[in-house]
Amino acid sequence: MPANTPCLMTQVRRGRFAKWLRWVGDNVGDCCTGVDNGTNSEGTTMRLLLDGNDWLLAPLLPHEFWWRQAWKEEWSPAGCPPWGEWIRACVPGDVIADTLDAGLIPHPYIDLNSLACEWLSERDWVYRKHFTAPDEWRGKHVRLRFDGVDYACEVYLNERLLGRHEGTFTPFEFDVSEHLRFEKPNCLTVLVEHKPPVDVVQGQIGWTSRARVWKSRFAYDWDWCTRLVPLGIWQSVALLATEGVWSEDVWVRPRVQGNVAQVEVSARLRSVPSALDGWNLQWRVEDPDGNLVVQRETPVQPGDTAPSEQVVTLEIPQPRLWYPNGMGEQPLYRLRLYLVRGERCSDEREVTFGIRTVRAVPNEGAPPDALPYTLEVNGRRVFVKGWNWTPHEQMTGRVRPERYERLLTLAKHAHCNLLRVWGGGLLEREQFYALCDRLGIMVWQEFPHSSSGIQNAPPEDAEYLQYIEAQARQMIPLRRNHTSLVIWCGGNELMDDRWVPLTDAHPALAKLKSLVQELDPDRIWLPTSASGPVEGASVELAGTGKMHDVHGPWVYLGAEEHYRFYNTIDPLYHSEFGVEGAANPQIFERFISPEYRFPPDATNRVWLHHGSWWIHREKLEALFGRIEDLETFIRASQWMQAEGLRYAIEANRRRKWRCSGVSPWQFNEPFPNTACTNVVDYLGQPKPAYWWARRAYAPMHISLQYERLTWQPGEKWQAEIWVHNSTTQAFHALWSVCLVALDGREVARLGGAVEVAPEGVVHAGHVECSLPQEEGVWVALVCLNDGRGGLLSCNEYLFSTAQPPMQPLLRAPRTTLRVWHRHQQAGIRNAGEAVALFVRFMPQEGQWLLCEDDYFCLMPGETRMVNVAGKGTVAIEAWNSDLHHIHL
Incomplete structure (x- = not known):
């Protein structure tokens, strides 16, 4: 029998959904792509990788495995419900993706289909693989290593029980030197047991004190994903031969x-x-x-x-x-x-x-009881331009290397220097940290603890402390060689019954701190995030010294309140906050059937299923008036997210060194939501908020501080000019503010000069002018140049004298764009008389594009050259222009 031929195999299912996966392409992930899932210290002289798509898989009811003696080589699932046959499986992988490949379930990300797939995690799953041991391995010492199985399993080789393992994030291995066969293929059987019950793995709403095992909690249902719990051999399997x-x-x-x-x-x-x-x-x-x-x-x-x-x-x-x-x-x-x-x-x-020195130093003006939150690398202070990172695939075993590369490249492109790996997610794959090493993205890694809404403190009994010690003792060494890893944190939003963040005095956090000090003492330790006297950012607490590392809010607060809030708060670090926004159009085209795409409110069950926390139609219509179609809703919602998130980042950046950094919630998503707080969608495409946050993180940046979006006709409009510098060079620059009507009329032009210190932030000036005696929306074009014609930074802000305030954007005067492409550059000229609103590059289905800039306004007569990397046809349009295409 050939080495990889399954023996005693019934029909193997291959299904119609393979075509769907090919259609989705890179964005959903194919199986068995040779991901390196070991640690970055992995290697061996003789290694037989058992990864591949030649595994077999069958479901059984809990406990049925032992009754049927399914570890025996002659066993097959013939006659066993629900399918009575083996299906093909991929390792690394998970059972959801494998059953999808076989055409046995509808795609769980479309409409309400995930509800029909929840049963998968209630079954036990039998994996089987046949392999031939190399003849030259006779007499060698051979180990069978699993880099990760989610969650509990038993392993059999040639009908012999090797052992049992529990733990998603901990590798394990067995000595199989005496159990390998060389005269015929070996039969490896792995029983992956059904998911741990919600009693010990809480979803988003529950009791942290009852979450007693370390398995990713997000998949049990969170506000940015569905309930779809992965199981399976989610990392590599290999045989390792040595001389003993x-x-x-x-x-x-x-x-x-x-x-x-x-x-x-x-x-x-x-x-x-x-x-x-x-x-x-x-x-x-x-x-x-x-x-x-x-x-x-x-x-x-x-x-x-x-x-x-x-x-x-x-x-x-x-x-x-x-x-x-x-x-x-x-x-x-x-x-x-x-x-x-x-x-x-x-x-x-x-x-x-890599070689570097990192430590945490006190923030400027911090109260004496505050932890140090300012990172210092090689003697230089770092203002953290961070993001919160969630798992980027709910089928956690089905991940392609290209998706990590894409998402982390986008993070680097956005000037990100730190990702917080949130505590309800994963100890990420090796590739994630290796890419962060290469790209210069520091990692804040949380242990698998998170808040639960009802009660938010982890267990503290001796049995639980023994469990987390055993888990952490294996997890810490897996990642401690990575230069990018700078912080270990006890978990997300761990609080007492008064909602006060826990400290190292809590037994579970004390245990984890002692393990980090023992096993990775060169890293910074934080007990939880948020940390300090209070968990949430609050206007009422401004000036009290109580906002240390704080969270929230996660929504746009309104045309006045949003700006009052962020102008007032004074945290030392803002490690979670965000603004909601609708998904890109491609998400709706791929995952939402036409009949469910509108209306975006609580009457639409599919919208509720794909992002109920983040729809907020009434808030959007308070800004834009009644919205009657999906395209308008997406445009308006995405503008609100971009505006709100940019302002929050800039406001915190204006407090540089008192505030040591920000990490907005959230960079990515594991499930295609119709609306959410992410800035890169499930398909790897940035939303407009990504681009405005990228500008807010730019090394040289000019920002506008203001009190509100809404003004009265004829009222005196006023704002403050700030200039931000993340470079080590001081510079002299000229700033300008030009207030323009949507039809291109110039209302006012103001300007001044500024001296900016190295790594500094400076209040550059005050601007004010009388607004016209008419209703409308006014674009403030704010620019910084070097005095020799070189543009250093540019930003656009919108203000209104209309009601509803942003409704004029939806009926803005039309303009004409001229577009061309040459040598990886796209040229765009506004050939009309009106302002071109929010020019956007839109790649084709399945295409990944990287632009120098996107989602910007063009003044009448203005031309912009934008570097563009990618292939295929790209659409370019503004809100108020016709659609154009370029071919890369």
């Missing part, structure tokens, strides 16, 4: 001392009895260009206990330091470790690492 001695873990700890980096490397070795004698460790470090900078060979020193710890300090002269995005480069060194005896190599490891 291997490296279990390698830990690299670089420290900068003057012009030298002292790199302490610790290797934890395992072996069969008496196998360590005579082995040496070869240590080699290559610089970012691949040049060998240091090498050493040391004999293995057997210890009195297993595992054996081997430690060496390597010296790197003139190290190239790693900096966050926007502050410098991200050079990465490479450690290669070989376990050798003579000409034989039993094991090898490879670790990629």
Whole structure:
């Protein structure tokens, strides 16, 4: 029998939904794409990867596996409901995606279909794979390693029970040296048990004290996704062969001392009895260009206990330091470790690492009881331009490398320098952290704790503390070699019954803090987020010193209140806040049937299913008047999100160093919502809020501070000019404000000069003028230039003297665009007399595009050249222009 041919197999289902997946393409994710799911210190001389789409899968009722003796090789699901046959499965993967591929469920992201798929997580699932062991492995020591199974499983090899494991985020392995067959294919069977009940894994609404296992809680239902709980072998499976001695873990700890980096490397070795004698460790470090900078060979020193710890300090002269995005480069060194005896190599490891020093220092003017929230990297303070990161796929096993690359590239492009990996989600895959290392995006990693609405403190009994210690002892070493990882946090919104954030005095957080100090002491520790005396941002608490790291709000507060709020609050760090906005049109085209696309309110059950918390039609119509079609709703809602989020970021940035940074909620989403607080949609396409937040994070930026959007005809309009500088260079610049009517008439032009300190923020001036005695919307074009014609920053703000205030945007005078494309640049000229409102690039279905700028206004006669990267046909239009196309 060929090596990968299933034996005693009934018909294997391949389904009609494979076509649907091809249609969705990169955005949904295909199976078995060779994702590297190990740690960044993984490696071996002899490795047989068992990943692939040649696994078999069948569901059983809980406990039926043992009754049917399904571990036996001759067992098949013939006659077993619901399907009576094997289906093809992919590893890494999950059972939702596999049953979708087989055509046995409707796509769970379309309309209400997820309701018909919830039963999948109530079943046990039998995975099976046949493989042939390499003949040259006879006599070797062989381990079977699982990088991640969600959640609980039993593993059988050739009908022999190897063991049981529980824990989504913890790898495990078995010694199979005596159980492998070489004369015929081996039969690997994995029973993945049904999901832990809601009693021990709470959804968004519940009791944190009852959440007793560490499995991703978001999938049990959250405001930005549905209830669809993944199960399965969600990370890689491999056989590892050695000479009986291997490296279990390698830990690299670089420290900068003057012009030298002292790199302490610790290797934890395992072996069969008496196998360590005579082995040496070869240590080699290559610089970012691949040049060998240091090498050493040391004999293995057997210890009195297993595992054996081997430690060496390597010296790197003139190290190239790693900096966050926007502050410098991200050079990465490479450690290669070989376990050798003579000409034989039993094991090898490879670790990629950067060299940097990071610490947290007190905020300027912070009260004495506050934690330090300002990050300092290599001696330079960092204003955090962050985002909150959620899992980007609800079928967590079905993730393609291209999606990580796409999303994290978008984060870097938006000047992001930190992602907070939220506590109700994942300990992300290895690839996530490796990309963050490369892109300069720092990571704030939370342990799997989160608030629950009713009660928000984790358990504190001895059994639970023992459980989280066992989990964290495995999780921390998996990620501690990553330069991008700067913070471990105890969890999201952990609070007592008075809604006061917990401290390290809570037993669970004290336990986790002690483990971080033991296993990764070079990282910053935070007990929870929010932290300090209060959880929520509040106007009433401004000036009291009680807003340390705070959360909220997550909505647009209104044409006056939104600005009063953000002009008043004074947090030391704002680690969660957001504004809701409708999805991009492609989300509706792919996932919402035409009959459910309108109206966007509580009468529409599909809108309720895909984002009930975030619809808020009445709020939008207070700004724009009655809305009668989806296109108008999307445009209006996305403008509101962009306006509200930009202002919140800019307001916090104006308090730089008193406020050490911001992390809006949220960057991405795992499920296609009709409305949500994300700025990049499920398909990887930015919403307008992404682009306005990107501008607000720009290294050189000009912003406008104002009290409200709404004014009276003839009233004196006034605002404050601020200039922000994230560079190390001081500069002199000229600023200007031009107030323009929608029809292109200039109302006022004001200007001045400003001197900006390195890494500073300055109030550049006050502007005021009388508005015309008419109702309308007025565009304030705010620009910063270097005095020699070079544009440093530009922003557009809208103000109204109409009622409803933004309704004139929907009937703005038409204008004419002229577009062209040359050498990865798109040229756009406003050839009409009216302002071109919100010019936007719209890629085709399944196309990923990266633009230098998007969602901007063009004044009459203005031309803008925009760098564009991508392929295919791209549509370009403004709210008040015809549609045009360019072909990349």
